Amino acid sequence: MVRRVSLSLLVAVVVPAAVFYGVFALAGVWTAIAAALAWSYGAIVWRALTRRRTSGLLVLTAVLLTGRTALSVIADSTWLYFLQPVISDGVVALLFLLSLASARPMVARLAGDFYPMDHELAMRPRVRRLFRNLTALWAALGLAKAGMTLWLLQSQTLETFILVKSISVLAINVLAAFATIGLAALVARKEGLMGSTRPASLPVPVPVEVSA
Template sequence: MSSHRTPALVARAESETAADEPHRPSLVAVIQRVSMSLLIAVIVPAVVFYSVFVLAGIWPAIGAALAWSYGAIAWRAATGRRVSGLLVLAAILLTGRTALSVVADSTWLYFLQPIISDGLVAALFLLSLASTRPMVARLAGDFYPMDHELASRPRVRRLFWHLTVLWALLGLAKATMTLWLLQSQSLDTFVLVKSVATLSINVLAAVATIGLAALVARKEGLIGAPRLVAAGARA
């Protein structure tokens, strides 16, 4: 009997092997998912707010940012796409800011609230370290398919702990910076500097988060790669 397998048998064997392997998205796919979540929940609302602020003033800008957040949630739900926890959290915080500002008729209060909310979110992240699921672990499913076995791996658990600490410290730093800007700068300068600084900090933190996560994912074999089939291997 010939020791060579027919191309049909080879293809069938590869198909069965691929079916048995769990789906692991590539690093590019993970980065795209993270980037899209940040774009929709953080970057676009900030750009919308500043653009409308320059063109029409503060109150239209506040309404436009809120409308974007709820419009994004409605669009993703209507099209069957998953609504990320980050987008929902951003919409909730923005709703609270807008409601209190309208009731108090105070734009100053609108800008004060992110200081309070950043501090509260940072405290929530720090408090979650005492639980079995730090806050980053609760949000990780938005960016990578998670199950109990994966989330329980020692390296992954340490990653969640370290990233939770990172984002908690980031929240405290942003709150401190925003408070100083609010007290020392004019409204126009405050909005411009805060928008640029906050966006830059969030992007840098996201890059650091992706880098640390990718390092752990490589060690755990969680980052998928395209199959490279050499023609000579079948000879």
């Protein structure tokens, strides 16, 4: 479980953020934007060529980066590039909140990207309650990140903004992901799944934050 979540975070979140900041320090913001986008599509192509499953998080990262890059190039505005995560975080948080009114909240829809789960296990009361609680948690987290990013963008220089945002958002995402693993493991123990021959833990979502 930890390996799968860590790999998804590494490919879709950590590496693009590191590539962006490294290239930004060496060659400027536009080159960094292009490098982060190239990494995301390169990772998708590599997984396709090696016949590995591409996670929904990686695809979503590539789509969001493409939209951000296109709008920024059209408007010739790097400020717009960094403003868009505020909007996307808010939209994603809203989608998570709205999904709570459905039979399958957003976390339940994303669970398959991180761990296989059969229908019987997914329908257990404790598991369904976990999915709803985690969906509410990630919705609140998205709204908090959007607010923090907007404040940094308006109050800091571009160099300070990129550094502080990259570190703080990554730290928040990683801590939240592993806190979620802990909650999932707690439910798994209560359900008697630990050490059994079926999936030992519940699937864990990660935030749909594009860190570049």
